[in-house]
Amino acid sequence: MKKTATHCQPVSRRLHGIWPLVWPIMLSNLCVPLLGAVDTAILGHLDSPRYLGAVAIGASLISLLYWSFGFLRMGTTSLVSRAVxxxxxxxASQLWLRSAVLALLLAAGLLALKPWFIELGMYFMQPEPGVATLAASYSAIRVLSAPATLLNYTLIGWFIGQQDTRRPLLLVLTANGVNLLLDLVLIVGLKMNSDGAAWASVIAEYSALGIGLYLLAGKIDRASLRARWHQCLTRWREYLPLLQVNRHLFVRTACLLGVFTFFTAQGARMSTEIVAANAILLQFVLLTSHALDGFAHAAEALCGKAVGANNRAEFIRVVQGTTALALITALAISLLFWAGQSVWLALFTELPQVLAQASAQFGWVIALPLLTVWAYQLDGIFLGRGATRAMQNIMLLCTVAMFIPLWWFTQPLGNSGLWLAFCGFNLARSLAMGLVFWGQQRRLSL
Structure with a gap:
């Protein structure tokens, strides 16, 4: 094992090779919530908050559905980076094929269960009747993109595992460009409102898939796949590492998205204005998470490569470099939110009651980048090292022992109590993951 002292290295050495990997991931990540922000802004300027509320509820359900399978991206990156x-x-090439087969099987299941999932989601959310009808229609359309969305997860995961972050950027830019153009055509031009937003997203996902497969063909070892594709599809034991990693990540992601969905559901039960305001505020939360995830993805790919090469010095360098950059970015985001609160909110809606609700809770949005930066960053480090069981257990603990009790006891505070529970949950994640990482570093050689 290589054991080079890292504490004596200059800053430029510690950051070498990190930023060129980070910036395309960060830009591609930011495109996702920025597009959601555009959707929210367009719908927020329609004549009724029902459309914004419907998309907030429908998008929350679809996020729970799709992001629960985000392990297809994370697990693929983790395993591919170590193979590299x-x-x-x-x-590495065969790992993508196995991930793609798994993605298609899961997508078929989602399409088959679509009616029951939507009905259960509406029952759980309990929005107002007019909003519920629009949200159900939006969700039914969005589910049609399941095959493309899940396959895109595997493509992005494979590229990042190969230390290639520019191809995922092109893939995401394609999806967002198509989505934005169709938003203007379908929502503004054809007056399709929330259904228009759904169809725009579906078409954009399939457009991105086409670009992604084209990019993959130019990079993957096609000769190896042609020679061994039958083995990849029939030797199910070879799926065990992927399934084991993905099982832990599925539980972890399901808990996280369960918190987001519960958060939206509670807002929907309070009033249409509150759920619309929370939908706007969550756009800032998603902007934060996707920006900080750029460093987490870089840490995952680089740490995974260091683990695969059994290089402890490189592992420590990557941890120090990506964490320092993530902290600086989190502070900058909080300052940016604080300085421009009224400007940012005005971009999303002109409805006075929605603006008032959003302004009352904006302080939580300012604090969240500094509360969550450790959790995002350590997610990437844990993934790179393959410590997915620890990620699962920490998320379960923070959901059951922090979020649910804190929400229960702060219900008299209304929406403020809901945001307090959400922020407490994220802070608990950061602290718990930091403690586990510190303990593991003392006990393990890598």
Missing amino acids: GRRDQNE
């Missing part, structure tokens, strides 16, 4: 560290490109 071992210089085993044959295994």
Whole structure:
């Protein structure tokens, strides 16, 4: 094992190779919530908050559905990056094929269960009747993109695992460009409102898939896949590492999205104005998470490569460099939110009651980047090292022991109590993951 002292290295050495990997991920990540922000802004300027509320509820359900399978991205990156560290490109290529097969099987299941999932979601959310009808229609349309969305997860995960972040950027830019154009045509031009937003997203996902497969063909080891595709599809034992990693990540992601969905549901039960205001505020939360995830994705790919090469010095360098940059970014985001609160909110809506509700809770949005930066960053480090069981257990603990009790006891505070529980949950994640990482570093060689 290589053991080079890292504490004596200059700052430029510690950050070497990190920023070129980070910026395309950060830009591609930011495109996702920025597009959601555009959707929210367009719908927020229609004549009724019902459309914004419907998309907030429908998008929350679809996020729970799709992001629960976000392990297809994370698990693929984790395993591929370690294969790259071992210089085993044959295994890396076959990992994508296995991930793609798994993605298509899961997508088929989602399409088959679509009616029951939507009905259960509406029952759980309990929005006002007019909003519920629009939200159900939006959700039914969005589910049609399941095959494309899940396959895109595997493509992005494979590229990042290969230390290639520019191809995912092109893929995401394609999806967002198509979505934005169709938003203007379908929502503004054809007056399709929330249904228009749904169809725009579906078409954009399939457009991105086409670009992604084209980019993959130019980079993957096609000769290896042609020679071994039958083995990849029939030797189910070879799926075990992928399934084991994905099982832990599925539970972890389901808990996280369960918190987001519960958060939206509670706002919907309070009033249409509150759920609309929270939908706007969550756009800032998503902007934060996607920006900070750029460093987490870089840490995952680089740490995974260091683990595959059994290089502890490189692992420590990546942890220090990505964490320092993530902290600086989190502070900058909080200052940006604080300085421009009234300007940012005015971009999303002109409805006075919605603006008032959003302004009352904006302080939580300012604090969240500094509360959550550790959780995002350590997610990437844990993934790179393959510590997915720890990620699962920490998320379960924080959901059951922090979020639910804190929400229960702060219900008299209304929406403020809901935001307090959400922020407490994220702070607990950061602290718990930090403690576990510190303990593991003392006990493990890598």
